[in-house]
Amino acid sequence: MHRPVALSLSVKVILVCLVVSLANAVWMMWHAEEEMETAILDQVKHQVVMFIQGIAREIAQQSDPLATAQLNNLLQNRLQESRQDIHDFAVRKLYLYDRQGVVFAHTGPGEEGVKAMQGHYGEVIRKGEPFVAKEIEWLRDPQSGRRTAVVDAIVPVRLAGTVLAGLEAEIDLQETMAIIQQRDGRYEAAIAWMIGLHALLLAVLVSGLMYRLLVRHVHQYDQVTRAIGAGRLTSRITGSLPADELGRLGYAINDMAANIERLVQEQEEAYLQSLRSLMQALEAKDAYTAAHSARVSAFSVQLGRYIGLQEAELELLRKGALMHDLGKIGVKDRILNKPEPLTEEEYAEMQRHPQQTATIMRPLHRFKEFGEIAAWHHERWDGDGYPDRLRAEQIPLLARIVSIADTWDAMTGDRVYRKGMPPQRALAILEQERLSGQWDPHLLAKFITMIREKEALPAS
Ligand SMILES: [Fe+2]
Known part of the structure; x- marks a missing residue:
C-alpha cells in the first residue's frame, strides 16, 4: 500500500541541516560568550591593578605621611572619581592595611579590622608584588541582602618611603559585567549575526551537498521505479552514478528493468507467434483473407509513412x-467463402x-x-459503422488508415x-465517395494523392 510521505527527502535534509547548524550556532555563541567573559575579566583585573597602583604611587609620593582621616578622604575621592570616569570595572571598596594586617584607612565605615597576614595579604607585604585573586568570593550585603560576586586585587604601598603596606580593591563583578555588557552590546549583536549567518550558510552548503550526493539520486530512482511499475519498461536511471551503495542500487534498478523488459518482450513474442499460427490456420481455411491482410498491411504502412508516422x-x-x-x-x-x-x-x-x-489480442497490453x-x-467517420458506432476522431488514426x-x-x-x-x-469512385461519411476525408485525400503519385496517374 502506498503510504503518503508528508515531507520529501530534500525538505527533511534541509530541516536537519538547519537544526544542526542552529544548534551549533547556539553552542558557539554560548562558548564564545564564556571565553569572552573570561578574557574581559582578566583585562578588568589588569586595569584595576593599574588603577590602585596609581593610588599607591600617589600615597607614596606624599612628602609628609598622611593621617588616617586624610587617607580615608583620598581613597573615597579616588573611588568616587573611578565611578564617574568611563571605566570597564566597578570597584566596591578600597582598604589600606599595614604590615601587621591592621586596616587603618578605607572607603566606608565599619570596615575596620585585621587582615590574616599568613595568606596573600602577607605575600603582598613580604614580596612587594601585586596580587589578583583567581577565586570569586560571594558577599552578602547585611542591609539589602544582595549577594555580590567580588574579586580582590591587592598592591603594595610604600608609606613614608620605607614602610610597606597593602591597598586592596574589591571588584564588583556583577556591576562590572553589566557595564561591559552595556558597552559591548553592539559588539555581541554583531558576533551573533556573524555566527547566525555562518550557520545559515553552512546549512545551505550542507543541504546542497546532501542534495548532490543523495537526494537527486533517490528522486530519480523514485521516478524511474514508478515509471517501470506503470509499464514504461524502457525507463532507466541515467547520468553518472556514484561508486557507492547508492550507485549500485541505481545499476541494480536498471538491470531489473532490463530483465523485466526482456521477459515481457519474450512473452509478447511468444504471443505474436501464436497469432501468426492462428493467421496460418485462417489462411488454410480462407486463402483470400490471408492474402488480403498482407496487402492491407502494405497499403496501411505506405499511407502511414506518407503522412509522416514514426517507425514505431x-x-x-x-x-x-x-x-x-x-x-x-x-x-x-460456409459464410466466409460464400460467393453469393x-x-x-x-x-x-x-x-x-x-x-x-x-478479444484474441487483448493480452498484448x-x-x-x-x-x-x-x-x-x-x-x-460519420458514426454509422460497427461495432461501437464511434465517429470521426474517436476512431484511432491507425484504425482509420486500415x-x-x-x-x-x-x-x-x-x-x-x-x-x-x-x-x-477505384480512385475515381473513392474521389466521388470521399465525403460520403465512410472514411476520414482528409486521410482519404492523402491516400488518393499517394496512389496517384505511386501509379503515376494524372489527377482527375
Ligand atoms: Fe474486416
Whole structure:
C-alpha cells in the first residue's frame, strides 16, 4: 500500500541541516560568550591593578605621611572619581592595611579590622608584588541582602618611603559585567549575526551537498521505479552514478528493468507467434483473407509513412493490419467463402469478427493499438459503422488508415469469382465517395494523392 510521505527527502535534509547548524550556532555563541567573559575579566583585573597602583604611587609620593582621616578622604575621592570616569570595572571598596594586617584607612565605615597576614595579604607585604585573586568570593550585603560576586586585587604601598603596606580593591563583578555588557552590546549583536549567518550558510552548503550526493539520486530512482511499475519498461536511471551503495542500487534498478523488459518482450513474442499460427490456420481455411491482410498491411504502412508516422507506429500498423481480420477464424467457412450475398443472420455473424480479433489480442497490453485496429477498422467517420458506432476522431488514426487500405484492397484485389478493378477507376469512385461519411476525408485525400503519385496517374 502506498503510504503518503508528508515531507520529501530534500525538505527533511534541509530541516536537519538547519537544526544542526542552529544548534551549533547556539553552542558557539554560548562558548564564545564564556571565553569572552573570561578574557574581559582578566583585562578588568589588569586595569584595576593599574588603577590602585596609581593610588599607591600617589600615597607614596606624599612628602609628609598622611593621617588616617586624610587617607580615608583620598581613597573615597579616588573611588568616587573611578565611578564617574568611563571605566570597564566597578570597584566596591578600597582598604589600606599595614604590615601587621591592621586596616587603618578605607572607603566606608565599619570596615575596620585585621587582615590574616599568613595568606596573600602577607605575600603582598613580604614580596612587594601585586596580587589578583583567581577565586570569586560571594558577599552578602547585611542591609539589602544582595549577594555580590567580588574579586580582590591587592598592591603594595610604600608609606613614608620605607614602610610597606597593602591597598586592596574589591571588584564588583556583577556591576562590572553589566557595564561591559552595556558597552559591548553592539559588539555581541554583531558576533551573533556573524555566527547566525555562518550557520545559515553552512546549512545551505550542507543541504546542497546532501542534495548532490543523495537526494537527486533517490528522486530519480523514485521516478524511474514508478515509471517501470506503470509499464514504461524502457525507463532507466541515467547520468553518472556514484561508486557507492547508492550507485549500485541505481545499476541494480536498471538491470531489473532490463530483465523485466526482456521477459515481457519474450512473452509478447511468444504471443505474436501464436497469432501468426492462428493467421496460418485462417489462411488454410480462407486463402483470400490471408492474402488480403498482407496487402492491407502494405497499403496501411505506405499511407502511414506518407503522412509522416514514426517507425514505431509504422511497425504497430504493419502487424496490426496484418492481423486485423484474425477474428474471422471464428466465422463459419460456409459464410466466409460464400460467393453469393450473405443473409441477415450470416452478415451479423460476419460483423462479429472485429470484436473477436480484439478479444484474441487483448493480452498484448503493450500493443493495445493492435486491438484498436482490429476492433474499429469497420467504424465509419460519420458514426454509422460497427461495432461501437464511434465517429470521426474517436476512431484511432491507425484504425482509420486500415479502414481505407481495407476498402482499397477490396476494390482493386482479385477474387476467385471476379477480377479487381483498375486503380484509376477505384480512385475515381473513392474521389466521388470521399465525403460520403465512410472514411476520414482528409486521410482519404492523402491516400488518393499517394496512389496517384505511386501509379503515376494524372489527377482527375
Ligand atoms: Fe474486416
